[in-house]
Amino acid sequence: MKIKLSHRERRDMAVEIHYPNEYGGLEEVSERLQSGKFFHGEGDYSELFFKGFHIARTTLLLKKPLLMEIDSNYQTVKMVFTFSGKISAIERQSNLQLERMPNGHNIYHMNCFQGHSFWEANKDIWLFEINIIPELFLKYLPSHNKRFKTFREKIERGETCALSNYDYCITPAMQWIIRDIVTCERTGFFKRMFLENKITELLLLQLEQISDSQREAVASLNxxxxxxxxxxxxxxxxxxxxxxxxxxxxxxxxxxxxxxxxxxxxxxxxxxxxxxxxxxxxxxxxxxxxxxxxxxxxxxxxxxxxxxxxxxxxxxxxxxxxxxxxxxxxxxxxx
The missing domain is CATH 1.10.10.60 (Homeodomain-like)
Structure with missing residues (x-):
């Protein structure tokens, strides 16, 4: 499993990230941290991954706008929380357009995503993402809701898609769970248990809000x-x-x-x-x-x-x- 990120204009500026199949072993949580200069910016990229799950946190300040090529070879369901910064992406094969807005969250299914993304400059970018292998995610996805049923069908067909056409508002309850995940100091098997529990709780809040709410778009203001x-x-x-x-x-x-x-x-x-x-x-x-x-x-x-x-x-x-x-x-x- 790997994803390659490259600068649209500077192909020599590329980052290739590799992961074990299904994100690794059964018990231990693997951690990685990259800190320093990335493309035209500076920040941190931290990761936690274990069997079935991958957690990533990005903090970045770009000096100029970034147009980046994305090329991945794996399938994942992605829980995305954008606290600050604006990022858009287009998937080449499906022509799916993704807009990530400040204080917005959504859930996506990505199958060998190939396309490009645009990152806004001169603003702090704060992203939190959780990747779940589709087989595991589908066990948590309800079937009573038409939107959820359609999302399930698209995942089973292998389509790259979004659960909702609009982002929903990140609530304080979600922020506290994410804070607990980021600051967790447990180790070994107990850390894995803690993270799995928090991910389930966070997914519950996302699915509840998307199921119960009418449109709560965060992209409608200038x-x-x-x-x-x-x-x-x-x-x-x-x-x-x-x-x-x-x-x-x-x-x-x-x-x-x-x-x-x-x-x-x-x-x-x-x-x-x-x-x-x-x-x-x-x-x-x-x-x-x-x-x-x-x-x-x-x-x-x-x-x-x-x-x-x-x-x-x-x-x-x-x-x-x-x-x-x-x-x-x-x-x-x-x-």
Missing amino acids: NRLADKMMIVKEYIETRNLRSCSLSDLAKIAGTNEFTLKKAFKQMFGTTVFGYWNQLKMAEAKSLLTDGELTVSEVSAHLGYKNPQHFTRAFKRTYGTVPSKWIYKSGMLHLD
Whole structure:
């Protein structure tokens, strides 16, 4: 299994990456990290792979736009999360056009992909991808949904295709799972178990959102307004869950409250305060799963004056009370 990446204008600038069949052995997780200069940019490319799975994280800053040829000889289902940067690709045989937008996710089936991609310059590119061998992915793909059924049929025919014509919004819950994958410090078989569990959880969130949602396209705003919404999103995420008024956020983005409310929901599929609440609930779930704090302590940490208000908010989000997520010393701990 291999993929070759080459510069469209400089064929001498090429990278060829090899993988073991089906991504390697049964128990151990293999890791690779490449850091430095890539084509016209600089950044990191880190990989984890084990039987049936391949995880890749790319952080890159390009000095000029990059048009790159892609030539792979393997079949894969690709879970793609684009946190920042814009990338487009065209597959030569099927003429399939793929657009990866900031804060967007989608699922693709690639069969010996041959084509080219265009990478935007002068912006941080932050990509997270999970490759799954098709036989394994199909075990998780529901059949009740027409879109899923069509995707299954195309995979079985070997067609390169996308699950959805549009990207969907990356939610805070997805961000927390990806953070757990990237920062996992377990080793050996336990690392593999942990990663498999997180990949399944992340795939669940993707399939649920695509199944339940109408179109939540993140590509429908002009570039300038989309950049402003990314500034607002990133500002909210760095506030350590402290609230901020719409007027203050509008000033930060250089727009007005009406435009902020409309554009933010259009790009992220929720309101400003809805997104802030998703961040709180995602952190609450992570803290409760760690088991270091009680429900009351997590409630206070998130700024709730009444733990019952926190419990109701958590149940609305996850369908269960927060005490179910606490696990201490091998036993379920209830406040």
